[in-house]
Amino acid sequence: xxLSDLFxxxxxxxxxxxxxxxxxxAVRCVQCGICSYNCPLGIDVRAHAHxxxxxxxxxxxxxxxxxxxxxxxxxxxxxCSVLTLDAVDGGR
Amino acid sequence: xxxxxxxxxxxxxGMAAAERLRLTDPRAExxxxxxxxxxxxxxxxxxxxxxxxxxxxxxxxxxxxxxxKLRIRxxxxxxxxxxxxxxxxxxxxxxxxxxxxxxxxxxxRAARPQxxxxxxxxxxxxxxxxDCRCILRLARRAxxxxxxxxxxxxxxxxxxxxxxxxxxxxxxxxxRYWGRVLDPVESRLVExxxxxxxxxxxxxxxxxxxxxxxxxxxxxxxxxxxxxxxxMVAAAIGIRPRLELAITGGLAVDRGILVDEFMRTSAQEVxxxxxxxxxxxxxxxxxxxxxxxWVALEQGRAAADNMLGLARPYHKGVPFNVTxxxxxxxxxxxxxxxxxxxxxxxxITRGDSETWRDRPDAFAVEASAACSRLRLLVGRRHIVGALxxxxxxxxxxxxxxxxxxxxxxxxxxxxxHESVDLCALILEYWERWKxxxxxxxx
Numbered sequence: 001x002x003l004s005d006l007f008x009x010x011x012x013x014x015x016x017x018x019x020x021x022x023x024x025x026a027v028r029c030v031q032c033g034i035c036s037y038n039c040p041l042g043i044d045v046r047a048h049a050h051x052x053x054x055x056x057x058x059x060x061x062x063x064x065x066x067x068x069x070x071x072x073x074x075x076x077x078x079x080c081s082v083l084t085l086d087a088v089d090g091g092r
Numbered sequence: 093x094x095x096x097x098x099x100x101x102x103x104x105x106g107m108a109a110a111e112r113l114r115l116t117d118p119r120a121e122x123x124x125x126x127x128x129x130x131x132x133x134x135x136x137x138x139x140x141x142x143x144x145x146x147x148x149x150x151x152x153x154x155x156x157x158x159x160x161k162l163r164i165r166x167x168x169x170x171x172x173x174x175x176x177x178x179x180x181x182x183x184x185x186x187x188x189x190x191x192x193x194x195x196x197x198x199x200x201r202a203a204r205p206q207x208x209x210x211x212x213x214x215x216x217x218x219x220x221x222x223d224c225r226c227i228l229r230l231a232r233r234a235x236x237x238x239x240x241x242x243x244x245x246x247x248x249x250x251x252x253x254x255x256x257x258x259x260x261x262x263x264x265x266x267x268r269y270w271g272r273v274l275d276p277v278e279s280r281l282v283e284x285x286x287x288x289x290x291x292x293x294x295x296x297x298x299x300x301x302x303x304x305x306x307x308x309x310x311x312x313x314x315x316x317x318x319x320x321x322x323x324m325v326a327a328a329i330g331i332r333p334r335l336e337l338a339i340t341g342g343l344a345v346d347r348g349i350l351v352d353e354f355m356r357t358s359a360q361e362v363x364x365x366x367x368x369x370x371x372x373x374x375x376x377x378x379x380x381x382x383x384x385x386w387v388a389l390e391q392g393r394a395a396a397d398n399m400l401g402l403a404r405p406y407h408k409g410v411p412f413n414v415t416x417x418x419x420x421x422x423x424x425x426x427x428x429x430x431x432x433x434x435x436x437x438x439x440i441t442r443g444d445s446e447t448w449r450d451r452p453d454a455f456a457v458e459a460s461a462a463c464s465r466l467r468l469l470v471g472r473r474h475i476v477g478a479l480x481x482x483x484x485x486x487x488x489x490x491x492x493x494x495x496x497x498x499x500x501x502x503x504x505x506x507x508x509h510e511s512v513d514l515c516a517l518i519l520e521y522w523e524r525w526k527x528x529x530x531x532x533x534x
Contacts, residue, residue: 025488028414030135030386031134032134032140032151033137033150033153034146047153071414071415071421072421073421073488
């Protein structure tokens with residue numbers, strides 16, 4: 001994979017993040033961990049869900065696995081501003 | 093002076109209280125006493141462990157060194173008595189623990205049906221991780237199981253056993269499932285899904301006796317005189333708050349430990365929270381039980397604040413839960429009660445609220461699709477309850493509209509009109525209500 005591919009992938013990922021991010025509603029979460037278990041990137045989504053913080057993790061590819069698997073409707077995609085990308089925190 | 097906080101119970105309420113105490117008072121001496129040997133785990137997650145959706149290791153949300161980092165002393169022990177006057181708690185091994193402030197978060201345990209044979213090996217309930225491990229171990233060998241009870245836990249057991257390849261028979265005492273909360277259409281929807289998943293439902297059927305061989309479950313006899321051979325009997329007829337400890341201390345109890353808005357029991361410097369607490373509700377003037385995860389967390393935090401002397405009343409929001417029943421995601425909010433008696437449950441069940449049983453002074457309006465169902469309880473000025481099954485588009489909008497008691501006067505007549513598109517109307521009204529609030533956010 002060339003350097004340009006890497007940049008393209010990063011740009012795509014940032015574009016996806018800019019359009020939407022995974023936002024939890026903590027009051028629904030029972031900390032069962034299904035979200036973290038199904039995250040292909042190993043992000044501790046549960047920690048975000050419990051605290052109510054958006055999954056603003058630089059590794060999140062917004063694939064939607066956690067959103068789809070959560071049995072309690074804790075997670076959803078929400079549009080976010082490009083400006084908030086500066087606040088991407090790593091979140092692990 | 094360092095204050096000594098003692099918490100009995102290591103579930104959601106006890107854990108939330110311990111964390112809040114440490115956050116607010118870095119110098120406090122905090123001791124957490126619990127009977128279970130495991131670290132803090134997600135009790136609602138046991139259902140997903142049974143279904144095989146997650147491995148056991150996934151149930152533990154906190155790191156292993158959590159208590160050490162928070163400087164919380166964790167004792168694996170059973171508290172057996174309280175001397176509230178002397179500010180002492182006794183443990184099973186004779187240890188006496190002095191305290192300045194005590195929190196009882198002892199939770200609840202499953203009630204057992206009063207029929208002969210319930211002490212046989214193979215009769216199970218789903219309270220703890222140890223119970224879940226036992227069920228999984230038994231299910232590996234069992235060919236057939238009988239499930240009795242109602243509410244969410246009975247379905248967790250039935251679906252979990254069926255998912256493990258056990259032929260599962262679910263016995264309902266009356267004609268339908270969870271008649272106090274679901275209406276007949278909703279019950280049928282769930283039952284249809286269960287049957288489609290391989291669970292065999294027996295209506296108007298109850299166990300008269302469980303028979304054993306060599307101490308193990310061998311069969312059950314039903315009220316129709318039928319013998320169902322089985323290796324497991326799973327019971328979920330409700331839970332009862334664990335009151336024994338509170339009673340030794342002379343605390344006022346009813347169905348649970350009676351507490352006021354500040355989570356205070358009848359004894360000085362003794363608080364209670366979670367499934368064991370029967371909390372005063374200023375709106376209804378009654379003390380009510382809830383067995384919801386989030387409510388337990390909130391009560392634990394509220395108790396901690398008041399143990400610290402912050403005098404913050406606990407404000408119970410509109411109780412709601414989102415769960416899967418019969419594989420259908422279901423949101424229950426506020427008062428949705430039905431007039432039908434529920435003979436499958438003798439008490440509240442897990443993931444339940446006594447408030448849901450309230451029969452509001454409201455009109456029920458409903459909409460159904462193939463695998464979806466919406467039922468609204470429309471009061472004079474507000475929507476007071478809702479049940480959303482299947483399609484969850486309206487789950488959050490209704491949570492806002494009911495929780496914030498939004499005035500529905502502008503749409504009430506249309507809501508009650510038969511030909512209205514309920515979903516579109518609610519969604520549009522919620523978006524209009526939400527818009528200025530979103531714009532006002534920083």
